[in-house]
Amino acid sequence: MARPARVTIQQPDGRHVYLYGDHTPAPAGYQAPSIQPGAYQRRWNPLRREWVLVAAARQGRTFLPDRSQCPLCGSTPGHSTEIPAARFDAAVFENRFPGMLATADRPPPEPGVRIEPSSGVCEVVVYTDEHEGSFGTLAPQRLDLLVEVWTDRYRALASREDVQYVFIFENRGEAVGVTLHHPHGQIYAYPFIPPVPDIELRAGSRGCLQCRLLADELADGRRVLIGERGLVAYVPGYARWPYEVHLVVRAHLGALPDLPAAGRRALGSAMQRVARAYDSLFGVPMPYMMALHQRPTDGRDHPQAHLHAEFYPIMRDQGKLKYLAGSESGAGVFINDTLAEESAARLRQRM
Amino acid sequence: MARPARVTIQQPDGRHVYLYGDHTPAPAGYQAPSIQPGAYQRRWNPLRREWVLVAAARQGRTFLPDRSQCPLCGSTPGHSTEIPAARFDAAVFENRFPGMLATADRPPPEPGVRIEPSSGVCEVVVYTDEHEGSFGTLAPQRLDLLVEVWTDRYRALASREDVQYVFIFENRGEAVGVTLHHPHGQIYAYPFIPPVPDIELRAGSRGCLQCRLLADELADGRRVLIGERGLVAYVPGYARWPYEVHLVVRAHLGALPDLPAAGRRALGSAMQRVARAYDSLFGVPMPYMMALHQRPTDGRDHPQAHLHAEFYPIMRDQGKLKYLAGSESGAGVFINDTLAEESAARLRQRM
Numbered sequence: 001m002a003r004p005a006r007v008t009i010q011q012p013d014g015r016h017v018y019l020y021g022d023h024t025p026a027p028a029g030y031q032a033p034s035i036q037p038g039a040y041q042r043r044w045n046p047l048r049r050e051w052v053l054v055a056a057a058r059q060g061r062t063f064l065p066d067r068s069q070c071p072l073c074g075s076t077p078g079h080s081t082e083i084p085a086a087r088f089d090a091a092v093f094e095n096r097f098p099g100m101l102a103t104a105d106r107p108p109p110e111p112g113v114r115i116e117p118s119s120g121v122c123e124v125v126v127y128t129d130e131h132e133g134s135f136g137t138l139a140p141q142r143l144d145l146l147v148e149v150w151t152d153r154y155r156a157l158a159s160r161e162d163v164q165y166v167f168i169f170e171n172r173g174e175a176v177g178v179t180l181h182h183p184h185g186q187i188y189a190y191p192f193i194p195p196v197p198d199i200e201l202r203a204g205s206r207g208c209l210q211c212r213l214l215a216d217e218l219a220d221g222r223r224v225l226i227g228e229r230g231l232v233a234y235v236p237g238y239a240r241w242p243y244e245v246h247l248v249v250r251a252h253l254g255a256l257p258d259l260p261a262a263g264r265r266a267l268g269s270a271m272q273r274v275a276r277a278y279d280s281l282f283g284v285p286m287p288y289m290m291a292l293h294q295r296p297t298d299g300r301d302h303p304q305a306h307l308h309a310e311f312y313p314i315m316r317d318q319g320k321l322k323y324l325a326g327s328e329s330g331a332g333v334f335i336n337d338t339l340a341e342e343s344a345a346r347l348r349q350r351m
Numbered sequence: 352m353a354r355p356a357r358v359t360i361q362q363p364d365g366r367h368v369y370l371y372g373d374h375t376p377a378p379a380g381y382q383a384p385s386i387q388p389g390a391y392q393r394r395w396n397p398l399r400r401e402w403v404l405v406a407a408a409r410q411g412r413t414f415l416p417d418r419s420q421c422p423l424c425g426s427t428p429g430h431s432t433e434i435p436a437a438r439f440d441a442a443v444f445e446n447r448f449p450g451m452l453a454t455a456d457r458p459p460p461e462p463g464v465r466i467e468p469s470s471g472v473c474e475v476v477v478y479t480d481e482h483e484g485s486f487g488t489l490a491p492q493r494l495d496l497l498v499e500v501w502t503d504r505y506r507a508l509a510s511r512e513d514v515q516y517v518f519i520f521e522n523r524g525e526a527v528g529v530t531l532h533h534p535h536g537q538i539y540a541y542p543f544i545p546p547v548p549d550i551e552l553r554a555g556s557r558g559c560l561q562c563r564l565l566a567d568e569l570a571d572g573r574r575v576l577i578g579e580r581g582l583v584a585y586v587p588g589y590a591r592w593p594y595e596v597h598l599v600v601r602a603h604l605g606a607l608p609d610l611p612a613a614g615r616r617a618l619g620s621a622m623q624r625v626a627r628a629y630d631s632l633f634g635v636p637m638p639y640m641m642a643l644h645q646r647p648t649d650g651r652d653h654p655q656a657h658l659h660a661e662f663y664p665i666m667r668d669q670g671k672l673k674y675l676a677g678s679e680s681g682a683g684v685f686i687n688d689t690l691a692e693e694s695a696a697r698l699r700q701r702m
Contacts, residue, residue: 039690045589046560047551052591053678053686056693063671099678099686110692112567113588169677177674188678195683200398209397216463237464238396240403291681312680320414323528324675326520327404327450327539329663330642332546335404335450339390341461342407 004148009084014103015096017082020149021089024074031080033071035096040104042191044114050195053099053118061097063179067131072182074129083126089142090149091126092187098122099188102162119162119191125149127183134183134285135170136275147268150187150292151256157189158255158297165190165197165296172275173287175314175321185290193296200293201302210306214248223344225351226273229266233274235344240334242322243281243343245274245311254295254305271309277350278313287321288313355499360435365454366447368433371500372440375425382431384422386447391455393542395465401546404450404469412448414530418482423533425480434477440493441500442477443538449473450539453513470513470542476500478534485534485636486521487626498619501538501643502607508540509606509648516541516548516647523626524638526665526672536641544647551644552653561657565599574695576702577624580617584625586695591685593667594632594694596625598660605646605656622660628701629664638672639664 007019011032038057045052062071071082083091100120107115127135128142138146150168157166170185171178193201203209217224217234225245226233233247247270253259259267271290278286289312295305316322316337327333358370362383389408396403413422419430425438434442451471458466478486479493489497501519508517521536522529544552554560568575568585576596577584584598598621604610610618622641629637640663646656667673667688678684 043589043691045587045591046554046564047587047589048547048591049550049554050683050685052589053684054690055686055688056690110588111571112564165682167678167682169681171674171676177672177676186677188682188684190682190684194678196399196681198683199400203397203400213397213463220462236396236398237461238394238398238403240396240399289677289680291677293681310681321528323522324680325522325528326537326640326642327518327545329640329675330520330547330644330661331516331518331539331541332401332549333404333539333541334401335406337406339405339407340394 003152004145006152011084015094017084017091017093019083019085019088019091020152021145023088024086026075026080026084027077027086029077030075030084032084033080033082033096039107040098040101040118041107042100042116042118051192053120055099055118057097061179064174065180070131070180070182072124072126072180072184073131082124083129088126088129090128090145092123092149092153093126095122095124095186100190121157121160121163121187121189123153123187123189125153125168125185125187127185131182134172134275134279135185136272136279138183138272143268143272144265147256147264151264153187154256154294157187160189162191163189164298165193166294167194167197168292168294170290172289173285175287176289193298196291197293197296201296201304204304204306208252208304208306210248210308211252214250222341225277225344225348226270229270230263231266231270233270235340235347237340239336239340239343241312241314242316242336242338243278243313243347245347246308247271247274247311248306248308253307254302255307256294258307267309273351274311277347278311280350281347282315282318286313286315354503355496357503362435366445368435368442368444370434370436370439370442371503372496374436374439376437377426377431377435378428378437380428381426381435383435384431384433384447390458391449391452391469392458393451393467393469402543404471406450406452406469408448412530415525416531421482421531421533423475423477423531423535424482433475434480439477439480441479441496443474443500443504444477446473446475446537451541472508472511472514472538472540474504474538474540476504476519476536476538478536482533485523485626485630486536487623487630489534489623494619494623495616498607498615502615504538505607505645508538511540513542514540515649516544517645518545519643519645521641523640524636526638527640544649547642548644548647552647552655555655555657559603559655559657561599561659562603565601573692576628576695576699577621580621581614582617582621584621586691586698588691590687590691590694592663592665593673593687593689594629594664594698596662596698598622598625598662600658604658605653606658607645609658618660624702625662628698629662631701632698633666633669637664637666
C-alpha cells in the first residue's frame with residue numbers, strides 16, 4: 001500500500017482529526033465536541049525516578065456509553081461524534097480527555113515538587129467506522145490501512161520537536177479500563193523517553209538485546225508461536241504475564257517506516273493472529289494491552305532500537321484475572337502462575 | 352507492649368504457623384492442609400532487568416470461599432483451616448499457595464533463560480480470628496499486637512541468610528485481586544532486593560531522600576494529613592495514584608525494630624487512620640494496597656533506608672477504578688486524574 005489518503009480537519013477547539021482512506025463528509029449541522037479546561041502537568045517522582053502525568057480534567061470522560069451515543073462512530077444528523085464524517089475507513093483524532101496536552105499552560109510552581117507543562121500529544125486511533133468487532137476481527141483491507149495509519153502517525157509525530165517518543169498501543173476490554181467499546185487504540189507522543197522503553201534501550205546498549213533474545217527463542221523453539229514472513233512471535237521465557245507474547249521483526253529495524261510495506265502488512269497480520277488466539281483461549285474476548293516499542297524520536301541515534309510489539313493479556317485462567325497487587329506495585333516483583341513453555345503450547349494450538 | 356507471646360507449630364508438610372498472643376488449641380481431629388507440588392522458580396527478565404517469580408502451582412488457590420469455608424478462621428470440629436487453633440489473637444503461616452518457596456527444587460536449566468530456584472518465604476498474616484472487619488476496624492489491642500507481629504516477623508526473617516528483603520504488605524478488596532475476605536496481610540521475604548525499594552535506596556544514595564521529601568511536604572503543608580506523634584502522612588506532590596498516601600516515621604529509622612514500642616503503636620494507629628479515611632471517601636470499602644518499605648536485610652549497611660508505608664488506593668472517583676493500562680504497563684508512565692493538593696484536602700476532611 002502506498003501512503004494512504006489523509007484529510008486533516010481542525011476542530012473549533014484546535015484539536016486535529018485525520019481521516020484516512022475514504023470518507024463521507026459529516027452531515028449538515030455537525031457540532032464538534034470541545035475539550036474541557038483543566039490542569040495538565042507532569043510531576044517528577046523522585047522515589048521512582050519517573051515522570052507522572054497529571055491530567056485533572058479527565059474525570060468526566062465518556063464512560064461506557066450506549067451504542068447510540070458512541071463518540072467513535074461516524075456522525076449522523078442527530079448525533080455529532082468525535083469524527084466529522086458520516087462514514088470513514090480509519091480516523092485519528094487528538095483526545096478530548098488527554099493525559100498530556102501540548103498547548104497546556106505552564107503550571108504554577110509547587111514548592112518542593114518539580115513540575116513541568118505536560119506537553120505531549122494524545123491521539124485516539126479509530127480502526128474502522130463499524131462499531132462492532134475488534135482488532136482481531138478487522139477485515140484485511142482495514143488491517144492493512146491501520147498499519148499504514150500507525151506508520152504515518154509515527155512519522156508525523158516523530159517530526160515534532162516536542163516529541164521524544166511515539167508510543168502506539170491498544171487497551172482492550174473493560175477489565176483493562178477501556179471506557180469505549182468501538183474498536184480503537186491510542187498513541188501517546190511523550191516529551192521524554194518513558195521508563196520501559198528506556199530500560200530496554202539501556203539493556204541493549206552493548207548490542208541489540210532483541211536480536212539476541214530472538215535468536216535464543218528460535219534456537220530453543222518451544223515458546224515460539226509464529227516464525228514466518230520476517231516475524232517471530234513467542235512467549236518469552238521470562239514472561240511477567242501468564243500469556244504474554246512478544247512479536248519481533250526479525251530484521252534489525254527500529255521503527256515502522258523502516259519496514260517495507262509488505263513487512264508492515266505481515267506485521268499487522270501476525271498481530272491479528274495473536275489477538276485471535278487470545279480470544280479463543282478462554283472462550284471470551286481477552287482483555288489485553290498491546291504496546292509497540294519503536295525507536296525514540298528525540299533526534300539522537302538509537303542503533304540498538306528494535307521494533308517489536310508486546311502483548312499483555314490480563315487473564316491467568318478461565319474467569320480469572322491477573323492483578324498487579326502488592327508484590328507487583330509495592331515491590332516491583334511480578335508473579336507468574338504459569339510456565340512460559342506451557343502457555344506457549346496452549347497458545348500455539350490456537351494459532 | 353513487650354514482645355508478644357509466640358507459639359510455633361510445624362504442619363506435617365513442613366510449613367510453619369506462628370500463633371501470637373493467646374490461643375485455644377485446635378479441636379481433636381484437626382487435619383492440616385498440605386502444600387501442592389509445583390514449579391517454583393525465578394527467571395531473569397533481561398528487558399526490564401528484574402526477576403519474575405514463577406509459581407506454577409497456584410492456579411488452584413482458594414478463590415473467594417463462603418464464610419463457612421474460610422481458611423483463615425479458627426478451626427472447628429467440622430472445618431480444619433490453615434490455623435491449628437480454635438481461637439487466636441493473631442497468626443502467621445507460610446502460604447500454601449506461595450509465590451516463592453525456600454525448599455523448592457533447583458529448576459532444570461532452560462536454554463537462553465536465566466533461571467534460579469525461587470527461594471524466599473511467603474507468609475500470610477491473619478490480623479484476628481474474627482472473620483468480619485478489616486484493618487481499619489481492628490480494635491486497639493489487636494492493632495497494637497499486629498504491629499508487634501510485623502516487628503517479630505521482620506526480625507525473624509531478617510536473620511535468615513537467604514532473605515535480602517522483608518516486604519510487609521496488604522492487598523485489600525476484590526478489585527485488588529484479594530481472594531479471601533478475612534482480615535489479613537502478607538509478608539514476602541525475597542532473596543533479592545526488589546526493584547521498587549532498590550530504586551528508592553539508590554535515589555537516596557547521597558543522603559536520605561525520605562527526610563528531604565518529608566521536610567518539603569511539612570514546609571508546604573497543603574498535602575499533609577497527619578503530623579503528630581513522630582509521624583507524618585501526606586499525599587505526595589508527585590503521587591501516581593489519585594489518593595496515594597505516604598506515611599513516614601519522622602525520625603530517620605530504617606525498620607520496625609528501630610522504633611520504640613510507643614512509636615510502633617503510633618505507626619499502627621496512624622496507618623489505621625489512613626485506612627478509615629479511605630473507607631469514608633467514597634462510602635464503600637476502599638480497595639487498596641499497603642506497602643511497608645524498610646531496610647534491606649542482605650547484611651550490608653543501608654544508612655539511607657527510612658521506614659515508611661505507602662498506600663495505593665485504586666479508586667479514582669465514586670464507582671471508578673484507576674487501571675494500569677497501556678501507558679502505565681507498556682511505557683511505565685502513570686497518569687493521575689487528580690491534583691495531589693485537592694486529593695489531600697478531600698482526605699483531610701475524613702481524618
